[in-house]
Amino acid sequence: MIQMHRLSTINVNGKDASEFLQGQLTNDVRRLESEAEVLAAWCNPKGRVIWFGTLWATDSGFGLSAPAETAEDVVKRLTVFRFRSKVDFDIVTDAGTVDPEFLIQNGYPFIGRAQSEKFTAHMLNLDLLGALSLDKGCYTGQEVIARTHYKGATKRRTLRFESEAPLSPGDKVSEGERDVGDVLNVAGTDLLAVVPIDKADAPLTANGIKLTHIPLPYL
Numbered sequence: 001m002i003q004m005h006r007l008s009t010i011n012v013n014g015k016d017a018s019e020f021l022q023g024q025l026t027n028d029v030r031r032l033e034s035e036a037e038v039l040a041a042w043c044n045p046k047g048r049v050i051w052f053g054t055l056w057a058t059d060s061g062f063g064l065s066a067p068a069e070t071a072e073d074v075v076k077r078l079t080v081f082r083f084r085s086k087v088d089f090d091i092v093t094d095a096g097t098v099d100p101e102f103l104i105q106n107g108y109p110f111i112g113r114a115q116s117e118k119f120t121a122h123m124l125n126l127d128l129l130g131a132l133s134l135d136k137g138c139y140t141g142q143e144v145i146a147r148t149h150y151k152g153a154t155k156r157r158t159l160r161f162e163s164e165a166p167l168s169p170g171d172k173v174s175e176g177e178r179d180v181g182d183v184l185n186v187a188g189t190d191l192l193a194v195v196p197i198d199k200a201d202a203p204l205t206a207n208g209i210k211l212t213h214i215p216l217p218y219l
Contacts, residue, residue: 002187004097005110007053008071012078013061014087021062024081024140025055026121028133032057039131040064041111041121042074047144048117049124050074052109052131061087067112068093081140100187107216109158109192110185114169118182121145122154123194128218156181157197159219161204161211163189171206175199190214 012021022029027040037056041049051074053065066074075089103110109124121141126132127149134149148154166189173181173193181195183206193211195204204211 002100005100005103005112006068006094007065007096007098008068009092009095010064010066010071010075011058011061011090011092012064012087013058013090014085016085017061017087020082020085020087021055022136023138024078026126026132026139026141026145027055027130028136029055029062030136032062039126039129041124041126041131042078043121043141043145044117045140047120047141047148049111049119049121049126050077050116052111052124052126065095067110069113070111070116073113073116100185101190104160104185104187104190104192107158107160107192107218112169115184119158119184119194120148122148123156123158124184125158125216125218127154155196155198156194157219158184158192158194159197159200160214160216161191161193162214163191163206163212164210165189167191167206167209173204173206173211175202175204180204 025040027038031038037054040055041052056063071091167183171183172179173195181193184192200213
């Protein structure tokens with residue numbers, strides 16, 4: 001039986017909450033003036049994704065969905081960037097679950113502790129998922145994201161595969177004797193892996209187990 005991913009909610013409140021998140025997250029917080037929720041990520045200065053999830057407006061600020069295992073770590077690191085901003089954080093545990101099979105079938109990466117800060121936004125297809133803003137101004141990691149986008153330098157993507165036997169996140173994807181990518185998320189024999197785009201239909205394996213490429217709905 002495939003185990004569901006546990007989620008927590010990070011509430012971000014205070015009079016500077018909107019401005020604070022606008023300067024940290026990859027998406028434009030102003031979209032919530034007309035949309036119920038948006039996808040967004042928080043990156044480190046090197047453009048590596050720390051957190052990815054859903055962002056929505058609440059009566060007192062904003063809510064962020066986060067893997068339960070990383071919620072406290074995310075809040076601790078966000079607090080470092082707070083400085084004098086009037087913003088507070090609190091975590092609602094056991095806020096819900098999400099089906100890993102649904103995420104994989106639809107190409108949504110799950111960034112838990114094992115995946116945090118390993119991949120750039122473009123490697124995780126966040127541009128294709130509508131989770132990036134390229135015109136809202138500066139935010140953490142924005143320079144790397146913009147440079148990758150405008151130079152068309154995305155050589156690796158998150159792709160879906162079926163394996164002949166179960167694998168684990170973090171397993172290396174190989175072409176022959178050479179490692180070319182990493183298993184990102186797994187649900188049974190269905191998985192997402194970050195690999196070079198031009199290797200999608202190459203004879204790939206992980207731990208000697210054959211992988212078969214399955215197209216994602218948005219690729």
